[in-house]
Amino acid sequence: MKKLIRNSGIALLLLVGVNMNAQKNNRSIDNYREPDKGGINVFEAPKDTISTFENVKVRIGGSSTLQFQAVDHENSGAIELIKIGSNFNLATANLDLDVFLYDGIRMHLRTYLSSRHHPEPYVKGGYFQIDKLEFIKPGFMEDIMKYATIKVGHMENNYGDAHFRRSDNAQAMYNPFVGNLIMDAFTTEVGAEVYYQRDGFLGMVGFTNGKLNQSVDKPDTGGASFLAKLGYDKQLDDDLRLRLTGSIYNTGKVANSYLYSADRAGSRYYLVLEPTTATTAGNFRSGRYDPRLSNQITAIMINPFIKYQGLEFFGTFETSKGKGSAELEKRVAKQYAGELIYRFGNTENFYVGGRYNKVDSEDISGSDVDISRFQLAAGWFMTRNILLKAEYVNQKYDGFNPGSIFNEGKFNGLMAEAVISF
Known part of the structure; x- marks a missing residue:
């Protein structure tokens, strides 16, 4: 373990050295969400037809986070909980490669150098993004490509807007809180998405193979997922911005759907409501809820954003709504969340805010369960690349069977997190 931490630290030092040298040049890339404070409240990558391409350009970036956790937990006592105290969690780190390949074409690849589930490096995913078709011939379909974007890869699929504000392992710059939503919709599947953005209107359709773990082994070879998003996002004047989107993710039948359990980087709330036999990596989803709609699922998310x-x-x-492979009847899970953030300072480098998150679900155990979470947070952008944030969290579980570890369960306490992203 010490060797893995040391290697991750060395990799990050090398990245910082590359970053310091690169500051002498312009590191931005066309149609790209910045990984620092400039990426706050950016959703889909911006669409622009102005090109800065001259030659192949490689942008090396990365992120690193470290949390201090002081959280207590309890339940009815039917199952004894592991004893947890106040201390630091294992630092997490990402490595990002973004390559400007040609006029209107770029590639993105993210590797988790260390995460809660995998202390060793592994690839999260990547994609190929096309904003122009100049590689076919100059001016080819330019009237359409002025507004269209094509993404292809084994990538984070664009279901809903919440995934744009979540922490992605070490990339926690965009999240004003420490934890993600209770039902954390996030998955990486092989597929393609086509976007059309014009005058504030956004449309997207996509198809994937519905698989998190890619293989040709039977019976886990069939299936497909459909995604779509429709929305409006407009800066109405200097003070007011409005965005409203609706999204759908549909899987007719697959061997395993991981929409709410695909994030192998792990939850930020380490070992909460876990048994005495728990390990940090083995129970990496602690504090989250997966309705286990693993065979068929239709999920719809609506996200309003007002600034x-x-x-x-x-x-x-x-x-x-969906079901597992052995179930005859479909079950429903619903989630509601609202967060209010106030950013202040000359460059909005400070913020305070709160979030309320609630899940109502027909659990696979047959119970109707409720989970609620309240968070208070504050943050300080020391620079564009460095964020310090603190959070108070209080989460409660209701409706779980007497034999469940979540029966009368709750956890609460303080979290602090330092984030570097470049």
Whole structure:
């Protein structure tokens, strides 16, 4: 373990050295979400037809985070909980490669150098993004490609807007809180997405093979997923921005759907409501809820976003319906979340905010369960690349069977997180 931590630290030092040398040049790339403070409240990558391409350009970046956790937990006592105290979690790190390959074409690849589930490096995913078809011939379909974008890869699929604000292992710059949503919709599947953005209107359709773990082994070879998003995003004046989107993710039948359990980087709340036999890596989803709609699922998410000067609201309204392979009847899980953030300072480098998150679900055990979470947070952008944030979290579980570890369960306490991203 010490060797893995040391190797991750060396890799990050090398990345910082590359980053310091690169500051002498312009590191931005066309149609790209910046990994630092400039990427806050950016959703889909911006669409621009102005090109800066001259030659192949490789942008090396990365992220690193470290949390201090002081959280207590308890339940009814039916199952004894592991004893947890106040201390630091294992530092996490990402390595990003973004390559400007040609006019209107770029590649993205993210590797988790260390994460809660995998202390060793592994590839999260990547994609190939096309904003122009100049490689076919100059001016080819330019009237359409002025507004269209094509993404292909084994990539983070664009279901909903909440995944743009979540922490992605070490990339926690965009998340004003420490934890993600209770039902954390996130998956990486092989597929393609086509976007059309014009005058504030956004449309997207996509198809994937519905698989998190790629293989040709039977019976886990068939299946497909359909994605779509429709929305409007407009800066109405200097003070007011409005965005509203609706998304759908549909899988007719697959061997295993991982929409709410695909994030192998792990939850930020380490070992909460876990048994005495738990290990940090083995129970990496602690604090989250997966309705286990593993065979068929139709999920719909609506996200409003309003920003007036320094005050912003982001909401999530989600309903998911489906079943596991052995079930005859479909079950429903619903999620609601609202967060209010106030950013202040000359460059909005400080913020305070709160979030309320609730899940109502027909659990696979047959119970109707409720999970609620309240978070208070504050943050300080020391620079564009360095963020310090603190959070108070209180989460409660209701409706779970007497024999469940979540029966009368709750956890609460303080989290602090330092984030570097470049």
